[in-house]
Amino acid sequence: MRTALVTAVAGAVVAFLLGLLTFGVQATVHPHDVPLAVVAPPPIAERVKAADSAEVDLKVVDAAEARTLLADKEVYGVLEISPGQATIRLNPAINPSGTQVAQQVLTGVAQGAGLPVKVETPAVTAAERTAPLAASALLWVGGMIAGLLFVVLKGRRFRLLSALLTPVLVSSSVVGLLAWWGVTFSTAALTFLLAVAVSFALLQAGLFKHLGIRAMGVLGLLYLMAPAVAGQVPELLNPTYRAVLWSWTPFRFSAEGLRSLMYDGSISTEWWVFGGIALVGLVLLLAGKKAETDRADGVVDVGVHEADGLPRAERQHTA
Known part of the structure; x- marks a missing residue:
């Protein structure tokens, strides 16, 4: 009865801990302060700043700084807005999960400004x-x-x-x-x-x-x-x-x-x-000694010297 209870509890505890340490990571995923860069004329830049939220951290910068930030992996994506066009730039060296979020958010920003979107990134299989x-x-x-x-x-x-x-x-x-x-x-x-x-x-x-x-x-x-x-x-x-x-x-x-x-x-x-x-x-x-292992022949050494053959008391009795 005790063995059945202990094994059942152990299985439940292990399942809980593994779920907490593995699937729990994915189950609790939620973006927070994802760094993104936007290059835009002043009127649009103000609207972009107003769209900032707890999920993303939108930085309004010039084109040169935006590309430097992207190359250094300081941001996950760059949105460059020009008259009648919006271009999203991504870096394949950045974690795909980050670039996916960047593309989704920046596409939404561009569409909110009523602009067609073009994505520029090296092809990645x-x-x-x-x-x-x-x-x-x-x-x-x-x-x-x-x-x-x-x-x-x-x-x-x-x-x-x-x-x-x-x-x-x-x-x-x-x-x-x-x-x-x-x-x-x-x-x-x-x-x-x-x-x-x-x-x-x-x-x-x-x-x-x-x-x-x-x-x-x-x-x-x-x-x-x-x-x-x-x-x-x-x-x-x-x-x-x-x-x-x-x-x-x-x-x-x-x-x-x-x-x-x-x-x-x-x-x-x-x-x-x-x-x-x-x-x-x-x-x-x-360093140190290796872990103790069983002998290859399966015999356990009980400390009896070969010269003795048997423990001393038994040898004296047979004499």
């Missing part, structure tokens, strides 16, 4: 929009499975070699899959992809060394909750999720870094993040 987050998740899963199998197969030596060989093969597999979908990476993006794979594999191998199969409790939970958060932009997230999950998840840094490098952008913070993760993983691999 569905695979290219998916690739940064998909690659990040697959690199994590590949390293996690390799580390888990190393424990299950009772690997004792060459754990570091496995942690270095795994990212090379997994990243090659991911790049091949994306190429099949029609997505190609620049040299800088490929280098960053490999760096992410190495940092993931080192961290996972370090955790498996010290926790054994129990590391799956940590690594599996991170995989379940992080992509749901990393796929959103901060201005769409509930403030609690933004502070507790989005602010630190490595999936967010890897997806943003890959997306920027895919479109000839540059990154800096992301290199430091994954350099730090790799360093932590390397320290875990080189």
Whole structure:
């Protein structure tokens, strides 16, 4: 009776926590202060400012500043209004969720001014929009499975070699899959992809060394909750999720870094993040003892010396 109750309660608690950390992110999405830029003549600019709301942060700027803000990813979209025409400019290096909101809002602003709308943005396929987050998740899963199998197969030596060989093969597999979908990476993006794979594999191998199969409790939970958060932009997230999950998840840094490098952008913070993760993983691999595992033959050592054969009291009795 007690076992039935405990298992049922455990299932309910786990379902609640996973729902809170995964589906809850998407269920509570609502735009708040989404940064957008508008270039417009003074009379229209005043009407645009009046249309500002809690959902969006409309900045009225000149054309040069607007394009700089867009290139620097300080805004998710730019609306340029000229006599008889409105043009929406988007940056493919920005999270697709953000550009989608930007296009919807700026289209509404232009239509409110009674102007036809034209959208100018480089063509981006569905695979290219998916690739940064998909690659990040697959690199994590590949390293996690390799580390888990190393424990299950009772690997004792060459754990570091496995942690270095795994990212090379997994990243090659991911790049091949994306190429099949029609997505190609620049040299800088490929280098960053490999760096992410190495940092993931080192961290996972370090955790498996010290926790054994129990590391799956940590690594599996991170995989379940992080992509749901990393796929959103901060201005769409509930403030609690933004502070507790989005602010630190490595999936967010890897997806943003890959997306920027895919479109000839540059990154800096992301290199430091994954350099730090790799360093932590390397320290875990080189420090301390590995987690205790069962002996390969299934025999448990009870501390009886081979020379004795039997405990002392029993040997004296047979004498």
